[in-house]
Amino acid sequence: MKVLALDTSNRPLSVAVLSDDQVLATTTVTITQKHAAHLLPIIESLMKVAGLKPADLDRVVVADGPGSYTGLRIGVTTAKTLADTLKLQLVGVSSLATIAANVMTDNQLVAVFFDGRNDHVFAGVYRIKDQQPVTVIEDQHADFGDFLKRIADLNESVVVLGELSAFSERLKNVLADRYLQYPAAFNLPSAVQLARLGNSVAPVADINAFVPRYLRLTKAEADWQKQHPEEDSSNYVEKV
Amino acid sequence: MERNLILAFESSCDETSVAVVEDGKTILSNIVATQIKSHQRFGGVVPEVASRHHIEQITACIDLALSEAQVTYDDLSAVAVTYGPGLVGALLIGVTAAKTVAYAHQLPLIPVNHMAGHIYAARYVAPIEFPALALLVSGGHTELVYLAEPGQFEIIGETRDDAAGEAYDKIGRVLGINYPAGKEVDRLAHLGKDNFHFPRAMDKDDSFDFSFSGLKSAFINTVHHADQIGETLNREDLAASFQQAVVDVLADKTVRALKAFPVKQLILAGGVAANQGLRDRLTTELTQFPDVTFLKAPIKLCGDNAAMIGAAGYVSYQLNQFGDAGLNADPSLEFDWLETTQANA
Numbered sequence: 001m002k003v004l005a006l007d008t009s010n011r012p013l014s015v016a017v018l019s020d021d022q023v024l025a026t027t028t029v030t031i032t033q034k035h036a037a038h039l040l041p042i043i044e045s046l047m048k049v050a051g052l053k054p055a056d057l058d059r060v061v062v063a064d065g066p067g068s069y070t071g072l073r074i075g076v077t078t079a080k081t082l083a084d085t086l087k088l089q090l091v092g093v094s095s096l097a098t099i100a101a102n103v104m105t106d107n108q109l110v111a112v113f114f115d116g117r118n119d120h121v122f123a124g125v126y127r128i129k130d131q132q133p134v135t136v137i138e139d140q141h142a143d144f145g146d147f148l149k150r151i152a153d154l155n156e157s158v159v160v161l162g163e164l165s166a167f168s169e170r171l172k173n174v175l176a177d178r179y180l181q182y183p184a185a186f187n188l189p190s191a192v193q194l195a196r197l198g199n200s201v202a203p204v205a206d207i208n209a210f211v212p213r214y215l216r217l218t219k220a221e222a223d224w225q226k227q228h229p230e231e232d233s234s235n236y237v238e239k240v
Numbered sequence: 241m242e243r244n245l246i247l248a249f250e251s252s253c254d255e256t257s258v259a260v261v262e263d264g265k266t267i268l269s270n271i272v273a274t275q276i277k278s279h280q281r282f283g284g285v286v287p288e289v290a291s292r293h294h295i296e297q298i299t300a301c302i303d304l305a306l307s308e309a310q311v312t313y314d315d316l317s318a319v320a321v322t323y324g325p326g327l328v329g330a331l332l333i334g335v336t337a338a339k340t341v342a343y344a345h346q347l348p349l350i351p352v353n354h355m356a357g358h359i360y361a362a363r364y365v366a367p368i369e370f371p372a373l374a375l376l377v378s379g380g381h382t383e384l385v386y387l388a389e390p391g392q393f394e395i396i397g398e399t400r401d402d403a404a405g406e407a408y409d410k411i412g413r414v415l416g417i418n419y420p421a422g423k424e425v426d427r428l429a430h431l432g433k434d435n436f437h438f439p440r441a442m443d444k445d446d447s448f449d450f451s452f453s454g455l456k457s458a459f460i461n462t463v464h465h466a467d468q469i470g471e472t473l474n475r476e477d478l479a480a481s482f483q484q485a486v487v488d489v490l491a492d493k494t495v496r497a498l499k500a501f502p503v504k505q506l507i508l509a510g511g512v513a514a515n516q517g518l519r520d521r522l523t524t525e526l527t528q529f530p531d532v533t534f535l536k537a538p539i540k541l542c543g544d545n546a547a548m549i550g551a552a553g554y555v556s557y558q559l560n561q562f563g564d565a566g567l568n569a570d571p572s573l574e575f576d577w578l579e580t581t582q583a584n585a
Contacts, residue, residue: 036332040339040565054344069288070329073295077333081340084299085313208300211292220286236278237256237293239271239304 001058004043004082005195008035008075009067009095010114010163015042016191017050023192024050030188035074043078057088061198063189064092065213066122066139067114072212080210089203090210093194096124099161100133101193102186109136111151113162119144121167122215125151125158132200141216148174161187244317246557247305247341248550251334252326252354253380254278254285256297259546260309260316264554265363268309270547273297276420284409284419291329298337305546313345320350320553322357323563324573325380331569339565350553351563353573354544355381356393358509360552361537361545368535369504375494377518378510379405379420382450382490384497386578387507391559394578396497397448404486405512407452411459411482415475426515429483432476436462438485440492448497455485487521495525498532507535514542 003018013035016026025046032038047054062079065072072095083090096112103110106128114122121144126133137150144167151158152174159180160171164187171179204210217225225231243262250257259270275293279285306312321338324331342349359374372387373396382405383398402410405422412421415428438458441451459482466473498506506529508522519536526534541548556562 034568036336037566037568040336040343044343044565054346069291070332073291073329074332074336077295077298077336078340080295080299081302081337082344084302085341085344208303209296211295214292218286218288218292220282220289224281236281237273237275237297238277239273 002052002056003059003061003195003198004047004057005061005191005198006039006043006075006079007063007095007098007189007191007194008039008071009063009065009189010071012188013038013042014189014191014194015039015046016195017046017052018192018195024052026192028188028190035071039074039078054082055086057082057086059089059091059198059203061091061093061195063095063098063194065095066141066215067095069212069214072214076210076212080207084207090207091198091201091203092210092213093197093201094124094139094213095189096122096139096162097126097133097197098189098194099187100124100126100128101197102161102190103128103159103182104131106130109154109156109158111158111160113160113164113167115163115166116141116216121147123147125154132197139213139215144170151175163187244554244557245311245315246350246550246553247302247316247319248546248553249319249321249334249338250354250357250544250546250549251294251298251330252322252324253330253544254290255544256294256301256333257544257546258301258305259550260305260311261547261550261554264551267364267547268311269305270545271301271304271308272545273301280418283413285327287327287329290327291333294330294333298333302337302341316345316347318348318350318553318557320352320549320556322354322549323351323567324354324570326354326571328569328571331571335567335569339567343565348557349563349567350556350561351567352549352553352556353393353575355383355385355575356552357548358537359385359387359393359507360555361509361541361548362507362535363551364538364541364547365535368507369533371501371503372505372507373497373501373503374507374509375490375522376510377404377490377512379403379409381510382452384448384493385575386501390555391561393575395575396501396578397450397493399450399452401451401453402456404450404452404490405510407456407486408512410456414460414463415478420511422512422515425479425483426517428476428479429517432474432478432480434481434484435477436481438481440485440489443489443492448493450489450493452486455482483517487517490518491521491525494522495528498529503532505533505535507537509537509542511543513537514539
């Protein structure tokens with residue numbers, strides 16, 4: 001099976017082309033802020049190096065959230081369009097689980113954070129079982145302090161990965177010697193790990209309905225729902 | 241004879257649209273998924289909400305466009321897409337999807353300026369004859385564009401503040417009309433009289449530029465002043481007075497431009513081109529220019545849609561103007577200014 005995996009959910013951009021478990025080509029870029037301009041050229045060049053045409057692919061695996069809203073939409077639009085137009089399997093995997101999958105130690109607890117600004121985070125906690133991250137605390141958008149308390153309450157050593165610069169002091173203070181720091185490279189998503197996780201996920205049934213897992217409503221939508229708690233907000237787009 | 245089919249994408253604001261266009265002049269399909277109802281909850285387009293709707297709709301629109309046109313990817317010659325101007329997050333959905341389809345099926349990619357698309361909506365009425373002048377009026381833009389030849393678009397005048405459509409939405413709010421207000425203001429205007437004599441900004445100015453913020457403020461001040469003294473103004477007359485001021489300025493500047501730039505055609509395009517008051521007025525003015533034909537974009541193609549992008553894209557296709565996989569959205573894309581007018585301005 002030929003697989004294309006891609007993650008554009010945050011600043012790092014990672015793409016891999018695989019044939020079953022064999023990595024044919026992969027690239028991770030951490031310095032671009034123009035995912036829209038760079039993603040497709042990187043896919044093209046990796047596919048070319050791998051000697052594949054787009055129609056040779058069987059499956060696309062995409063990190064579908066949480067993360068930067070625009071970043072997520074670039075990756076998810078590319079993945080769902082490719083899957084729709086070439087009739088490929090489409091698989092979505094958590095962007096947080098993708099980073100947790102960098103850790104292989106069995107039974108190890110791993111917490112992953114993305115900075116959601118205003119002292120909020122997109123975060124999840126996983127336990128590594130047979131080299132797969134298994135959810136311990138669901139991916140969510142949360143106040144950093146509240147989420148940190150939930151991790152501390154687990155009362156166990158935890159590897160903490162992701163975008164940590166705004167939080168490292170408090171992580172050290174609260175978790176103390178239960179805070180396991182890994183080298184910086186482990187904070188980056190790898191499309192190779194993403195593809196590996198995608199192997200055990202069933203393809204989405206409805207490609208057209210596939211959207212990022214933002215884990216947060218827009219402010220306008222949240223305010224509106226607060227004011228109109230009884231109204232269904234699902235049918236606001238119509239074909240004319 | 242070989243036919244050239246273009247799969248066209250448009251997602252610059254609050255409509256997700258995909259179309260199949262034959263030879264730049266026949267619409268085989270034109271799917272438009274509009275988000276207006278969603279944004280009406282907020283009184284205007286919320287960019288992040290728009291982007292979220294676009295990604296929900298995009299592939300379903302592609303599938304429907306192809307099936308309605310009864311064609312497959314093998315039948316296509318190229319993919320065209322709006323890459324600006326517009327909301328960046330919204331544009332990115334169309335750009336990303338179009339690039340992906342082009343790559344997947346090894347088709348050339350044609351980047352299209354959204355405003356060129358609006359102008360080429362008129363191509364579905366008759367071929368464009370050059371040189372031509374276009375009056376483009378929409379929620380985001382008000383400009384006079386000179387078309388010397390196919391693929392050339394040069395601005396000779398534009399609004400210095402609000403777009404005409406934007407002014408309609410803002411005064412619509414004061415009248416209690418939800419966005420987009422243009423259609424309802426137009427309807428009310430036909431029932432009222434121009435009793436308020438709002439200012440015609442820059443109407444005597446030598447440039448071909450427009451200004452609508454003064455008119456908008458005069459309107460709002462008039463209504464607020466009446467509210468304060470407990471007086472109720474006639475909404476129909478207010479609408480008629482506002483619309484008359486807008487139409488006067490648009491028509492006067494257009495007539496002056498037609499005198500300065502002899503052209504074969506005047507094209508009226510953009511969302512506000514659906515306004516009946518404006519269409520009627522320009523039709524009357526055009527009687528002074530017997531050599532100029534008046535090409536009005538069809539009302540159903542005045543709003544944002546991908547068929548117009550396909551028509552404009554076909555011109556680029558013939559001129560071999562293609563983009564590549566690195567194409568990005570350009571939210572502030574504009575035509576260049578015509579050099580002589582910029583010197584005068």
